[in-house]
Amino acid sequence: MNYKIGKSSKKNPLEAVTEATSGLIAPKLILFFSEVNNFESFTTVIKDKFKDSIVLGSTTFAGFCKEGAYKDSLLVMGIEEGIECYADILEEADKFPIKYIDRITNCVDKLKDTKNTVCFEISSALISCEELALATLNSVLELNSIPLFGGSSGDQGKAEKTMISFNGKVYENACAFVLIKNLGGKIRLYRENIYKPTNHYFTATKVDVRNRIVYEYDNRPAAKVVAEALNTTVEGLNKYLDTNPLGRIIGNDMYITANQAVTSNNGMSYHARVYNNSKMVLLEPDDYKHVISETIKQVKKDVPNPSFSIMINCLARSLLFEKDGYLNEFAKSMSSALGNYIGFAGYGEQLDHQHFNQTMVIAVFE
Template sequence: MKSKFGISKNVDFAKAVTEALGGVSNPVGLVYICPYEMIESVGNELTSRFPGVPVLGTGGISYFNDTIDDKHLQIMAVTGGAKMAAGIIKHIRRAPLSEIYTLEKSVQEVGAGADNTICLEFCPYNEEVATSTLNVVLEKHKISLIGGSIFDVPEGKDPLVFVNGQVYKDTLGYMMIKNTEGKVHMFKENIYAPTDNPVHIATKVDLNKRELCCLDGRPAAQVYSEETGVPVNQVCDNVFVNPFGRVVGDEVYIASMKEPGTNGGLINYKKIYENDAISILSVLDYREVAEETKRNIRSKVSNPSCMISFNCCFRYLFFNSENYTNEYLKNMATVAPNFGYIAGGEQYLNQHVNQTMVCAVFD
């Protein structure tokens, strides 16, 4: 797949679009990230310049290789070797199964294949429902899901997506991308792992609040405090060091603590279900983890053309506190040109996760 990434610091949206496109005149599809107040104007400008070309955009913090920015426009222009179709799933606050016909239409439009197509999405909230809804179609066609929860929305404003000429709220926006020149490979990176401590069982939860009430029949915060030595009233402040992990076979899916709940419960950014196996994770040597990720990608993708990635905002904040963000992004860019988004949560295959990096690498 052929692509070109660009950034503009121009505050005039039309000039910013011209600069970020960098001479691209016949794109197959366009994905952009920009400041919140520019979402609609940038999207309209792209739609006007390239009628009929699928466009997907949102606001927040984006990066291209080691350039990370929350104040300017960044565009990923796919210029060849791909088929693309953009669409929406509306009414994401409730079960939106009535909307999936649009996703099926997009699958047919690009002629999606099992190992050469991804569904890239930006989700405003209700991520577990969104992930399940999308996979009603995607799993049937063996298409991989990758996406991020919209992050860095101004206080009092709604998360927005722009798709094909219109801006939406309460809506998931997606882009179906088929690589016609090779495969698409999926990867996930955790910098946390279970310890030697026993795995706990979630014995009481409140799914509506994403609250883990009890582990092993006892208040979750108390169990966490006893295992880590962190005072009960400081548990949520320790999320960068010891988040929860939902253990499924050999896989671990991270759930970040958000705030204290009731009676010793803990409200999280990911739902934990009753009878889930839960481990309290510990942070690894993140530099070595990044090197292992690079080795893994290179062993499976001999000639990558580009990478699309989502990094959790908590990883971003943790890496910033360690003065590691730019080093990490520069390191990953040695694998392939890397266009990415700092997300409030990550969607990967059939899971919504926290504190994770997920990426799609194209031949």
């Protein structure tokens, strides 16, 4: 596998791109992450410099690599050999991504075979498009047994504006995807939760799926049910919104659903869809350093010699680690399992059919 990961904190976009892409000659695929301000300039400059490369980018709260976590920098990964890849974009992602389904089929059809292939996608955040984009992608990927992982774009945590880019063009309502076939081995996907279940379980009985609002749990006002479980009042719920997300239970799996707000008439709005009759559990923080060390152990056991890795570490986790003074250490410690890697932090994570929050997702390439 021939690739390079570079970064730059230079303020001039041209200088930053030159520094971050130093040593790259003819990459098949470029992934880049940066803060919002210079993102459009980076998008143009990178594509101008590498006209024949597939280029996907996203705005992020922080970029991650083995050297640490970087908030006001450009991070770039360029892969020159060892992969086969095809990419495209689904537009109108919040309403009609299905109109662009042929773009997925065309990419899949170009692959010689789908062995050791994964789909990496980046979705526009803050417009509730993730579930529609996933349904569209998976309608094709599933028929070809191609797993999917990815994340929603990020910003400084103010939820004002996020962007993604594909081949030199910036989008605010789209999902960019790339099929990556590893010619040198397998690809393993991981998902890490740093929250654990309490003994409070609910069933969603009245929901507005599209707007991600639950009005009732067990036929009672949702906010009242959650407040009682936390031993507080509806007015007092706000201070628990970040620390006590909910888990959506599907079979033996649990996916974190982040709280957004208490709505009028005692509903609860979320950052991922909850469906009618969803089984939900109230979560509480686990010992995250212990959880992370267990993840590192597991990845090392499964893939002793990774080529490279791609990580999505939720914005909420990144803010928590930053508050605890642990963000940089976290980024560095992950490299002991992931090897040389690149990562970003946004408003949601995706794995196969599920969109969720407050989670870390990793793809490790042998």
